[in-house]
Amino acid sequence: MRKQQREAILALLEETYMGTETALNYSTPFELLVAVIMSAQCTDERVNKITARIFPKYNTPEKMGALSQEQLEEEIRDCGLFRSKAKNLLATCKMLTEEYNSVIPDTVEELMKLPGVGKKTANVVASIVYKVPAIAVDTHVFRVSHRLGLAKGDDPLAVEKELQKAIPKNKWSDAHHWLIWHGRKICKARKPLCSECVLVELCPYKEKNL
DNA sequence: AACTCGGGGCA
DNA sequence: TGCCCAGAGTT
Numbered sequence: 001m002r003k004q005q006r007e008a009i010l011a012l013l014e015e016t017y018m019g020t021e022t023a024l025n026y027s028t029p030f031e032l033l034v035a036v037i038m039s040a041q042c043t044d045e046r047v048n049k050i051t052a053r054i055f056p057k058y059n060t061p062e063k064m065g066a067l068s069q070e071q072l073e074e075e076i077r078d079c080g081l082f083r084s085k086a087k088n089l090l091a092t093c094k095m096l097t098e099e100y101n102s103v104i105p106d107t108v109e110e111l112m113k114l115p116g117v118g119k120k121t122a123n124v125v126a127s128i129v130y131k132v133p134a135i136a137v138d139t140h141v142f143r144v145s146h147r148l149g150l151a152k153g154d155d156p157l158a159v160e161k162e163l164q165k166a167i168p169k170n171k172w173s174d175a176h177h178w179l180i181w182h183g184r185k186i187c188k189a190r191k192p193l194c195s196e197c198v199l200v201e202l203c204p205y206k207e208k209n210l
Numbered sequence: 211a212a213c214t215c216g217g218g219g220c221a
Numbered sequence: 222t223g224c225c226c227a228g229a230g231t232t
Binding site: 040041080081084088115116117118119120121138139 | 226227228229230
């Protein structure tokens with residue numbers, strides 16, 4: 001890919017990701033954490049449907065933690081892996097209330113201590129909620145980066161390094177957020193919505209898809 | 211580093 | 222129907 005094209009994509013991306021209304025725009029850190037945990041192997045639509053229904057009722061670790069395993073399973077039944085997610089969510093709520101005074105931790109290290117929260121989830125929450133500079137390469141970030149030609153590496157760690165090199169550090173958090181959102185809503189694994197993509201003119205991948 | 215887990219989505 | 226997959230946890 002030409003350097004100019006790459007620069008243009010980065011510039012447009014930077015213009016775009018600031019202030020984009022994203023799918024991960026939840027009103028509290030707790031809600032974001034819950035949504036991200038539920039998002040694994042689950043479509044955006046399903047997660048949104050569930051969160052819209054349950055957050056008015058259970059929007060704090062105390063309230064959600066007061067549910068039984070069966071009750072929470074029933075609430076999140078529509079998303080994949082709901083049994084283990086319910087179990088992890090309850091344990092996480094309990095830990096948050098008992099050990100963290102119901103405040104979502106602001107470091108990757110602390111976040112990863114929560115049950116069901118691994119490297120990816122911890123990085124997403126830290127970077128989106130607390131603007132910790134991080135770009136954790138999940139499948140969405142991996143796919144979008146390759147399609148846009150921002151990275152060539154064939155493993156997530158290589159892609160992470162390429163992105164970190166290409167993007168100024170003070171933009172990592174916003175770029176991370178945007179790449180995830182874009183991968184979930186527009187640049188989907190199957191049937192990407194190229195006609196709705198702000199980068200379509202510059203994207204090398206669109207030619208294959210259109 | 212390799213394996214397991216569980217359920218949605220697709221051929 | 223059977224295979225794949227994302228990400229966390231386990232060995």
